Amino acid sequence: xxxxxxxxxxxxxxxxxxxxxxxxxxxxxxxxxxxxxxxxxxxxxxxxxxxxxxxxxxxxxxxxxxxxxxxxxxxxxxxxxxxxxxxxxxxxxxxxxxxxxxxxxxxxxxxxxxxxxxxxxxxxxxxxxxxxxxxxxxxxxxxxxxxxxxxxxxxxxxxxxxxxxx
Numbered sequence: 337x338x339x340x341x342x343x344x345x346x347x348x349x350x351x352x353x354x355x356x357x358x359x360x361x362x363x364x365x366x367x368x369x370x371x372x373x374x375x376x377x378x379x380x381x382x383x384x385x386x387x388x389x390x391x392x393x394x395x396x397x398x399x400x401x402x403x404x405x406x407x408x409x410x411x412x413x414x415x416x417x418x419x420x421x422x423x424x425x426x427x428x429x430x431x432x433x434x435x436x437x438x439x440x441x442x443x444x445x446x447x448x449x450x451x452x453x454x455x456x457x458x459x460x461x462x463x464x465x466x467x468x469x470x471x472x473x474x475x476x477x478x479x480x481x482x483x484x485x486x487x488x489x490x491x492x493x494x495x496x497x498x499x500x501x502x
Contacts, residue, residue, distance in 0.1 A: 337370045344473025349374035351475055357381045358452040362413075363390045364422060365400055365458065369410050371473075372456045376412075381454070385413055387422035388440055391458035392433040399423060430464075437464035444480035451479075 337345070348371075357379040362372045364385050376383070390400070400423030403415035424432075444450050455462075463469050466478045 337367055341367070341371070341472065345371040346374045348473050348475050349378050352454070353378045356452050357454050358449050359384060360454045360456065361386050361389060362456045363387070363458060363461070364403075364406060364415065364418060365390060366406075366409070368456050368458065369406070369413070375454060375456070379454075383413055385415060385418065386440075387418055388436055389455060389457040389461055390423055392428040392430075392460040393424040393426065433460055434464045437461060441465060441480045450481065 352375070357375070359382045360372060360375055360379070361384045362368050364387055369385075372383070375381070387400075393399070400421070401409070402420055403418040403422070406413070406415045406418075444453065447453070455465075457465075459470065462476075465480075466476060468476055470476060
């Protein structure tokens with residue numbers, strides 16, 4: 337991560353320092369794993385690495401690393417459950433990204449610990465999940481039990497219809 341990215345991650349962790357967290361779900365992209373590090377210093381939470389919350393692979397930095405390489409770089413996390421190539425092999429369609437977000441939303445809505453779970457993910461996935469376009473390091477509180485954020489909300493629907501490829 338860049339020095340600015342490190343500052344943003346530390347600021348987000350500081351903003352949530354007193355928020356009870358029992359679980360932190362992290363994308364296996366290196367930048368997400370690095371973003372999660374400051375939270376590990378402030379919270380004793382279970383870390384779950386989920387390739388389902390990855391970016392949609394729109395840019396050259398969206399090529400992932402094999403689980404064995406990630407395990408070398410981040411030995412305090414478990415990567416054995418990841419497929420050898422867990423990232424999308426090319427540009428994932430918006431529909432596929434939205435489908436992943438819908439499945440994740442349903443899974444999280446059914447969990448009792450959803451209010452104490454932190455997600456460290458990426459712009460496109462968070463947009464598909466929450467209907468909001470966030471800046472790097474921005475924190476948003478989101479209740480997955482509320483359902484599809486774009487349902488019945490023209491502004492949220494418009495956010496999902498933006499040009500995702502520019």
